[in-house]
Amino acid sequence: MMMHRGMFVVVMLGLGCAPSQEAQRVQLEVEVDDATLVIGDNDLGWSIELGAARLAVADLQFTILGEMHEASAWLPSWVIGRAWAHPGHLAGGDVTGELTGAFVLDWVAGGGQRLGSAEMLTGTYHGLNFGFRVAAASDGLTGEDPLLGHTAYFAGTARKDGREVVFTAQVDIDAGTQMVGAAFDLEIDRSEQALLAIQFVPVDPIEGLSLFDGVDFAALDPDGDDVVAIVPGDEAHNFLRRTVQSHVHYGVVDR
Amino acid sequence: MLASQRVVDATEIAASPRRRSADDLLRLVPGVLLSQHGAEGKGQQIFLRGFDAAHGSDVEVLVAGIPINELSNIHGQGYLDLNFMIPEVVRSISVAKGPFQINQGNFANAGTIRFELGVDPTARGTRVGYELGSTIRHRGVVVHAPRRLGPQTFTAFEAMRDEGFAPGRQAQRVSSISQVRLIDSPVFGSLDLLGSGYYARFGSPGALAATDVASARVPFDGVYQSDGGGSSIRALTSLRHQMALGGGKLEQRLYGQFRHFDMLENFTGYLQDPVNGDRRAQAHRFFSAGYQIEYQRPLVESLVLTVGGSWQGDSISQVDQRVDAGHGVVQRNWDLGIGQHQAGARVGLRWKPTRWLHLEGGARADLFAYDVVDYLHDEARSRKVLGRASPRVLAAFRLGSRVSLFAAYGRGLRAPEARSILAGVTTPSDVVLDRYKGGTPRIVPSDAIELGGRYTGTKYLSAGLAAFATWIERELVFDHVSAVNLELNQTRRLGVELDVSLRPVPWLLLRQDLTLAQARFVGSGAAVPGAPPLLSASSLTLSHPNGLRAGVRLQVVGARPLPHGARSATYALLDVGVGYRKGPLQLDLQVDNVTNAQWKEGEYHFASWWNRDEPRSTLPSLHLIAGPPLAIRLATTLYFM
Numbered sequence: 001m002m003m004h005r006g007m008f009v010v011v012m013l014g015l016g017c018a019p020s021q022e023a024q025r026v027q028l029e030v031e032v033d034d035a036t037l038v039i040g041d042n043d044l045g046w047s048i049e050l051g052a053a054r055l056a057v058a059d060l061q062f063t064i065l066g067e068m069h070e071a072s073a074w075l076p077s078w079v080i081g082r083a084w085a086h087p088g089h090l091a092g093g094d095v096t097g098e099l100t101g102a103f104v105l106d107w108v109a110g111g112g113q114r115l116g117s118a119e120m121l122t123g124t125y126h127g128l129n130f131g132f133r134v135a136a137a138s139d140g141l142t143g144e145d146p147l148l149g150h151t152a153y154f155a156g157t158a159r160k161d162g163r164e165v166v167f168t169a170q171v172d173i174d175a176g177t178q179m180v181g182a183a184f185d186l187e188i189d190r191s192e193q194a195l196l197a198i199q200f201v202p203v204d205p206i207e208g209l210s211l212f213d214g215v216d217f218a219a220l221d222p223d224g225d226d227v228v229a230i231v232p233g234d235e236a237h238n239f240l241r242r243t244v245q246s247h248v249h250y251g252v253v254d255r
Numbered sequence: 256m257l258a259s260q261r262v263v264d265a266t267e268i269a270a271s272p273r274r275r276s277a278d279d280l281l282r283l284v285p286g287v288l289l290s291q292h293g294a295e296g297k298g299q300q301i302f303l304r305g306f307d308a309a310h311g312s313d314v315e316v317l318v319a320g321i322p323i324n325e326l327s328n329i330h331g332q333g334y335l336d337l338n339f340m341i342p343e344v345v346r347s348i349s350v351a352k353g354p355f356q357i358n359q360g361n362f363a364n365a366g367t368i369r370f371e372l373g374v375d376p377t378a379r380g381t382r383v384g385y386e387l388g389s390t391i392r393h394r395g396v397v398v399h400a401p402r403r404l405g406p407q408t409f410t411a412f413e414a415m416r417d418e419g420f421a422p423g424r425q426a427q428r429v430s431s432i433s434q435v436r437l438i439d440s441p442v443f444g445s446l447d448l449l450g451s452g453y454y455a456r457f458g459s460p461g462a463l464a465a466t467d468v469a470s471a472r473v474p475f476d477g478v479y480q481s482d483g484g485g486s487s488i489r490a491l492t493s494l495r496h497q498m499a500l501g502g503g504k505l506e507q508r509l510y511g512q513f514r515h516f517d518m519l520e521n522f523t524g525y526l527q528d529p530v531n532g533d534r535r536a537q538a539h540r541f542f543s544a545g546y547q548i549e550y551q552r553p554l555v556e557s558l559v560l561t562v563g564g565s566w567q568g569d570s571i572s573q574v575d576q577r578v579d580a581g582h583g584v585v586q587r588n589w590d591l592g593i594g595q596h597q598a599g600a601r602v603g604l605r606w607k608p609t610r611w612l613h614l615e616g617g618a619r620a621d622l623f624a625y626d627v628v629d630y631l632h633d634e635a636r637s638r639k640v641l642g643r644a645s646p647r648v649l650a651a652f653r654l655g656s657r658v659s660l661f662a663a664y665g666r667g668l669r670a671p672e673a674r675s676i677l678a679g680v681t682t683p684s685d686v687v688l689d690r691y692k693g694g695t696p697r698i699v700p701s702d703a704i705e706l707g708g709r710y711t712g713t714k715y716l717s718a719g720l721a722a723f724a725t726w727i728e729r730e731l732v733f734d735h736v737s738a739v740n741l742e743l744n745q746t747r748r749l750g751v752e753l754d755v756s757l758r759p760v761p762w763l764l765l766r767q768d769l770t771l772a773q774a775r776f777v778g779s780g781a782a783v784p785g786a787p788p789l790l791s792a793s794s795l796t797l798s799h800p801n802g803l804r805a806g807v808r809l810q811v812v813g814a815r816p817l818p819h820g821a822r823s824a825t826y827a828l829l830d831v832g833v834g835y836r837k838g839p840l841q842l843d844l845q846v847d848n849v850t851n852a853q854w855k856e857g858e859y860h861f862a863s864w865w866n867r868d869e870p871r872s873t874l875p876s877l878h879l880i881a882g883p884p885l886a887i888r889l890a891t892t893l894y895f896m
Contacts, residue, residue, distance in 0.1 A: 018814045020465065020858060021822040022877050061873060064819075095862070095873040096819055119874060121819050 023096075024122045024190050030060065030099050033197030033253065034111030040203030042210040045160050046217055052155035052168075053107040053200055054147050055244070056135035060198070062097030062120060062184060062252070063127035095129070096121040097188075104139050104147065107200040118196060122189050128182040128198070128252045132173040132245070146170060150232075152244050158217040158228075165217040169230035171240050182250035195255040204248040211249055214239040257355060257649060257661045258707025258721040259752050261285055263348040265375050267764065270796045270806040272832035273847050275888075276415075277340030277370070284350045284368060285754055285768035287314075288787050288812060292857040292880045294419055295426040296457030296487060297518070298336040300857070302815075303365040304352060304723060305748030305774035307785025311335035312669060315363035318370045319434070319449055320547065321493055321510050322567065324362045326623075327593060327673040329539040329573040330518055333362045337370075339430050339453035339489045341411045343384075343398050346373035352752075353703045353723060354667030357601040357617040357647050358549070358563065364667035364701040364725065372434060372449070374400035374409045386843075386890035390883075391418040394890075402896065407436050407447050420883050421476035423460030423483055428453065444498020444505070451491040459483035459520050462859055462878035472866070475853060476881035479865050480521055480534070482582070488515035503552025503560075512543040519582070524865035526873070528586075531579040535588075541571040559605040561617070566598045571673070590630040593673040598622045603647070613651040620644045623670045623698065629677055639676040643668050643698040657712055661721070663705045671696035701727045707752075717756040724749050726777075745777040748786070764796040782816035784860075789813030802836035815858070819875055823858035826882075836894075843890040848883060856882035 039049045097120035106113065135147045147153040152171035157164055186194060202211045215236045220228040230236045243249065263283045273279055276295055281287050288302040298310045306313040310331035316323045318340060328334035351359060352366035359367045379400040386394040393416050400409040410433035419425045430453040438446040460478045467473045493510035516539040527533045545567035553559050571593035577586040603617020622642045629635045649663035675696040707721030725748040750772035757765040770790040774783035790812060797805040808830045815823040829850055834843035848854075857880035864871045 018822070018825045020824040020855065020877055020879070021814075022465075023817075023819040023821040023860065023875065025874075059873075094819070094875065096875060098873055100870055100872065121874065123819060 026120050026122060026188060026190060026192050027117045028097075028120055028188070028192065028194055028196050030115045030118050030196045030198065031255070032105050032107060032110045032113040032115065033199045033255065034107050040210055042212040042215060044214070044216050046158040046165075046212065046215070047160065048156055048158050048202070048210070048212055050154060050156040050202060051108060052153060053202070054110075054135075054154075055105045055107075055152045055200075056102070056133050056139065056147065056150075057105060057130040057179075058100075058102045058133045059131050060099040060103075060115070060118065061095045061129040062118065062125050062196075063129060063181075064094055064096050064121075064123045065126040096123055097125065102133060102139065104135060104141075105198060105200070115198070120188055120192075122192070124187045125184050127180070128184045128247075128250060129178055129180040131175075132177045132179065133175045134172070152240075154211075154240075158212075160217070163218070163226070165221055165226045165228050167217060167220075167228040167230065169237070169240055170232065171230075171237065171244050172232045173241060173245060177245060179245055179247055179250060181247040182252065183247075184252035186252070186254050197253050197255045199251040199253060201249050201251055207248070209243075209246070209248055211240070211243045213243060257351070257353075257651075257663055257705060258659075258709045258719040259285075259350075259352040259705060259723070261350045261754070263350075265346050265378065266798050267796050268342065268345055268348070269378075270798050270804040270832065270834070271794075272806045272808050272830035272845055274342050274832075274845070276338050277342050277345055278337040280340075280342060280345060280348060280370075281337070281368065282808075282810070283348060285792060286352065286752055286770040286772075286790055287368075288790055290857045290880075292462065293459040293483075293485070293518075293520075294424040294457040295417060296336075296338050296428055296455040297459060297485060298331070298334050301335070302786050304725065304770075305750055305772035305783065305786045306365040306725075307783070308333070308362075308365055311362060313362060313364040313667075315360060315367040316370070317367070319372045319493065320369075320495065320508050321491065321512075322360065322545070325514065325539075325541070326361065326569065326597060326670060327571060327573075327595060327625075328516070329537045329575055329589070330516065332672045333669070334516075336487055336489070336516070338428060338455055338487070339432075339451055339491070340370060340372070341396060341398075341413045341430055341432055343382075343396055344372050344374055344400075344409055344411045344432055345370055346375060346406065347371045352721075353663065353665060353705050353725070354645070354701065355647055355649050355663040355665035355703070355705065356615070357561070357603040357619045359647075359665075359667070360565070360599055360619070361597060361621060361623075361668060361670050364669055364703075364727075372409075372432065373406040374398065375406055376402075379404075379406075381895040382892050383895075384890055384892035386888050388417065388888040389886050390420050390424075392416070392888060405436060405439070407434055407445075409434055419458065420886060421460070421474075421478075421881065422481055423458040423478040424883075425484075426455065426457040428455035428457075430454075444496060447495040449491070449493045449495070451489065453487070453489040453491075455487045457484055457487070459485065459518070460880060461520060462522055462857060462863075462880050464863055464865065465877035465879055467865065468879065475879075476884075479524065480532075482534075482580075483520050485516065485518035487517075489513070500550070501552060503550055505548070505550050507548040508546070510545050512541075514539070514541050514543070516540075519578070522859075522861070522878075523863045525867055526862055526864040526871065528577065529864075529867065529871070531577070531585045534578045534580075534582070536574075536576050536578045536582065536584075538574045539571070540573070541569050543567060543569045554604075557607045561603045561605065562601070564598070564600045566596065568594070568596045570594055587631055589674065591674065591677075592628040592630065594626040595673055596622075596624040597670070598624075611653040613653075614648075615650075616646075616648040618644055618646045621668060621670070621698070625673045625676050627673050627677055635677070637676045639696060641670065641696070641698050643700060645700070658708060658710050660708045661705065663703075665703050667701040667703060667725075669699045669701075671698065699727065699730055701725050714761075715758055719752070719754045721752045722750070723752070743776075744779070746774060746783050747777055748772060748774040748783070762797060762799045764794075766792070766794045766796070768792045768794075784816055784818045787813050787815045802841075803834070804836075805831075805833040807831050817858065817860040817877075819860055821860040821875075821877055824855055826852065826854040828852065828854065828882075834890075836892075839894045839896070841892040841894065843888075843892070845888045845890070847886045847888075849885065851885035853884070854882040855879040 311333035549563035
């Protein structure tokens with residue numbers, strides 16, 4: 001029997017027998033990038049300058065488009081589900097890179113903050129996903145931190161027609177809600193040493209959509225003291241709650 | 256006839272190794288790779304000519320002329336379950352690769368496989384067989400084929416129970432098939448009645464993460480959960496009428512089917528639902544009725560006209576839901592009522608202007624109509640009618656008496672599944688529907704060519720060589736989770752098939768089949784996941800007049816490209832069967848996987864999360880399904896003539 005199996009092995013080697021091979025993986029560092037934190041106007045003409053922009057997120061995922069035809073490629077990847085039902089299916093929108101964990105992304109004070117090392121399969125990437133969560137003391141926040149107990153916190157100044165309003169905004173988003181499909185165009189091969197920088201894009205450069213679209217700061221300041229605090233329950237909060245979830249306000253670049 | 260066409264006869268079938276079920280007989284088709292990711296009783300994953308046809312989406316199969324692919328099956332488009340057939344009454348398997356003939360219908364992108372049922376004169380009589388296998392397998396079969404009647408008439412019954420080689424591989428089934436020639440008249444022609452009943456239960460081991468196997472967290476042939484499996488029921492009947500009419504030949508068939516299919520699987524563990532797990536329970540039921548007609552008539556001596564048509568109507572109910580460990584419903588994914596019709600018409604000419612030239616040309620038109628009610632969305636109703644014309648031509652040139660050259664072009668088609676027409680109904684309400692450019696269901700056409708030659712020498716040697724190519728412009732796949740139709744980039748499949756048959760003496764046949772296929776996305780050059788680039792089968796079939804018969808088959812499967820750049824392992828399997836008949840008694844010994852190779856029958860690349868003590872990862876990784884180790888079956892058959 002041993003001889004029989006030995007001969008069999010020889011035959012197999014002669015036929016080019018090869019073991020299974022995993023997809024190639026690389027480790028890439030991920031950091032917070034503040035380069036795109038520009039001042040922009042919203043749809044009501046308010047020019048906004050941000051002094052704070054922080055977001056509590058979990059589990060960054062990087063996706064490939066695969067071989068999806070461009071006719072389908074416009075689809076946001078949250079529409080393109082993952083084929084849990086059956087193995088082997090590849091239709092695009094697959095998660096092939098990830099950095100798991102809980103993070104507070106601080107796009108003003110935290111520029112250059114390293115989030116960790118993402119594990120990525122080699123391939124051509126087209127998207128970023130992450131989950132929203134509620135910031136907690138375990139994030140290193142003090143009891144007075146305005147982000148504590150919320151998902152996002154913004155502060156800044158809004159100007160229009162010579163008027164200047166100082167504002168803060170606390171935004172709540174249900175834990176587990178996903179932002180899916182932020183732009184991330186990079187081909188990653190085995191030798192890739194890119195530094196992936198997560199960007200916040202308050203004004204979408206393509207369609208001009210602002211994070212603060214729909215927010216009229218004058219209407220939020222009935223007492224005229226030029227100080228506005230947007231909190232959960234406000235109508236303006238609901239505007240922000242929707243735009244913060246939009247993929248157009250985030251991106252990944254190679255630094 | 257093309258260079259790649261092949262007919263496997265009853266003698267070769269009877270002597271072939273690894274013939275546990277009729278499903279296994281597909282292994283005798285050159286260039287076909289089967290992968291079982293359930294247990295015996297579940298339809299197998301089929302690969303042919305660079306296609307990963309999943310459960311049958313690109314391979315058309317007919318049994319006694321009846322289409323077996325299940326359009327809109329909940330488990331997979333074109334789902335094929337051939338386990339209802341009893342191998343002892345399979346009279347021949349004929350293979351037409353590529354979509355080059357006008358009688359090839361839906362799903363024939365990679366080819367058409369036809370099973371003819373019957374019992375040849377040499378095997379007629381009554382026989383009773385019992386098989387005992389090393390996997391605690393018991394199989395009994397009774398075939399009654401009266402010698403005074405023709406090969407069409409027989410009745411057969413089979414019962415099988417197999418504990419399987421490892422957890423999740425248990426299977427049991429009972430099946431019966433009967434066919435009788437009711438009328439055989441020179442005036443009215445012949446009328447054959449076929450009836451079949453089948454019931455099976457089977458396990459489903461699921462796939463194991465390769466890292467878990469490597470770390471010995473789970474055995475190579477183990478399971479994560481032991482409740483996977485399903486059941487399958489089929490009742491089938493048909494009436495076939497053939498007669499000479501107006502100088503031609505008329506054939507018509509009326510058939511009806513009932514199917515019941517239940518399945519419980521979990522491939523991803525707790526990735527989707529960390530609490531209840533990702534078990535999916537599927538139920539599929541359908542009633543089906545169909546009619547086929549074909550008329551062939553010579554117009555002049557060298558020119559034959561063929562016209563034909565077919566219709567099949569299905570009434571389907573299907574449910575897909577995520578269930579917990581107690582199989583309580585966690586989430587209902589699909590609950591549909593479907594009415595669907597498939598109709599086709601074809602016309603063709605066969606012209607033989609000279610002794611050395613044979614031409615065939617024609618076209619078929621196929622029509623698919625769907626009426627789908629979505630019970631999970633306020634009984635929303637969608638209707639769709641789709642049609643497509645498919646031209647087919649082929650030419651054969653005889654170069655002398657022994658060599659023929661062939662050239663063929665054909666357009667194949669794959670109809671969408673009924674669920675796909677709901678894409679615009681079940682998408683999220685806050686998505687603008689006019690953005691769904693890729694969301695329209697349609698028939699996916701493929702364009703294929705084949706060039707080849709065949710040498711049919713003396714009675715000792717036959718050899719064929721065929722080069723094939725298939726292009727699909729924009730393949731449409733329906734994503735079952737998001738309910739969106741996705742268009743994929745253009746693909747092309749190129750390949751070469753070689754077969755050599757040597758029959759040094761009438762009772763010994765040696766065959767070598769080799770298929771090389773390369774399936775790529777045209778733009779990126781990336782490999783199309785799934786299809787094996789190399790398939791080789793070397794076989795010996797011995798059927799001696801003194802009662803000795805034997806079959807030896809060595810199959811080598813090249814590394815298959817998997818998604819994201821992963822690759823499956825190469826493997827080789829050696830199967831042997833030997834039998835001897837003395838008078839009324841026949842003994843058969845079959846040994847599968849003679850070398851007891853540890854091989855992976857299925858390999859996949861996807862994300863799963865089974866160990867909840869470890870961090871959840873959504874990254875795809877290799878998963879495997881163990882193939883059967885060495886297995887021995889001893890069968891005894893008693894013939895009553």
